[in-house]
Amino acid sequence: MHPALSVILFSTLSGLGFGFLAFLGWGALMPSGWAAFFLWALGYGLAVAGLLAATFHLGNPRNALKAFTQWRTSWLSREAWASVATLVILAPVALSDIFALGLPRLIGQIGGALAILTVFTTAMIYTQIRAVPRWHHWLTPVMFLTFALAGGAMLSGRAWAPLLLLALGAVLLALWRVGDGAFARARQTLGTATGLDRLGVPSVLDPAHTAGNYLKREMIFVVGRKHAARLRRIALALASILPALILLLPLGVWGIALAALLHLAGALAARWLFFAEAEHVVGLYYGARG
Template sequence: MNPAPSLILFTVLSGLGLGMIAWIGLGAGSDAPGFALAGPLVALLLAGIGGVCSAGHLARPDRAWRAFSQWRSSWLSREACLMVLALGAFALFAGLWVLSGIRLRPLGWLAAALALATIHCTAMIYAQLRTVPRWSVTPTPMLFLALGLAGGWLGVQAVVALAGGAAEVGLSLLAVLLGAGVAVHWQTAAAGARRLAAGSSLATATGLGGMGRLRLFEPPHRGQNYLLEEMAFRVGRRRAWQIRLIGAVLGFLLPAALVLLAWLVGDWALLPAFLAHVAGAMALRWLFFAEAEHVQALYYGAPER
């Protein structure tokens, strides 16, 4: 499917921001001067910017408010509602912390639960689509939650280091390794989903396989249309391999090396580790969309794999 930049920015930035909200709400962070303001502020900015980016791929962004009306049946609507609730609860938690110096733990736990629920809803927007095996067959919610929590932890510890506190370097390394493990597990499952998609054909798409070998009499459209642009995006194998390598190096290998380096040169190395992870996560998220094979393309004569 077409990897719209707005969707990449939305899913990555909001996931990181919500991951930071979850960790800070659960008690992570530091009592170092400045963290009470800087930590929540960075988390709210990341989640907020990601939420704004979500409207970038809409034909009428001014109607994005309608997404809040279908929460009974739509994962997208549930995500929008929970995002507002999570940001509101966390902003109240952070405001009380800054003004009074007291963390209201129950409110922080509520904000953390809402943040994790929001990430889950974001993942379910894609995991519910049975027409895209790479999303529906694989543990997509686990991937989104793992990357959000791993990146969120790195973000919290980077702000702790900048605020002059003592960062949790060992746990940061563990977070990177767990995130990498889940990403590898998802990629393995995606390879199985690709084989499942490879079993699809024009015959299975139309349900007319019992009539013998099928071929298109003529294509539904002579020119490019919206469905072909959005549902039949194709990425070359060489390019996909290169981007996957970039995602693995920037998203996990370089952050792990920088976290190890933090033991020698100081906690400041956690900041480039976090920035590298963000860049790697965006590369991997581009592939998440670009390699998704929608069965709709079979009706338009897409090559059978």
């Protein structure tokens, strides 16, 4: 699929932001004053920046308000409600830390759980799509959640953050291994897509369109194997291995900052691949899959 920058930024920044907000809500850090202001602002800034980036993928950003109306059937709508609930519930916890108000930490525990739930709803937007076999399995939400938890633990300075980062690397390797054969295992063909397989093996005599269209632009994108392999190594090194090694060094807050920058760069590369390598079955109709 076409790796739109807005969706890449949305899923990457919001995941990191909500992951960090979860750890702040759970009390992994107990800052006060200006330190609390900076840390909570970082978490809120990442989460809100990601959510705002998502609106740029809409034809009309004002339609974002309509996302709240379909919560019974749409994971996108559930994500909208979960994200707003998280930001609202954690707001008094942030103010309590900044101004030492002493609010019960139970509110933060609830908000932290909602933050992780928000990441899960984001993952399910893609996992539910049967037409993209590379996404339609349990490793997709595991990948999103591991990114959020590893990023949150890293920004919180947890001693076991390197282990989560290395676990993230293992999840990425598993995701790529399973995803590479997902389209073939789905056994989707032009015949199954059109319902003509009962009559034989259909073929396309002429292209359906003489010019580009939305489906060809958004749903069909082919990345070369060499480029994909190179980007996978970059994503694995930057998102997982290098940040884990840096956190093991006695560099203090500067080590966390460097690890976070590398991790974010790797996360962006991994998320670009997540979209670029996704084979939508509509490509069969245009002869772009097989």
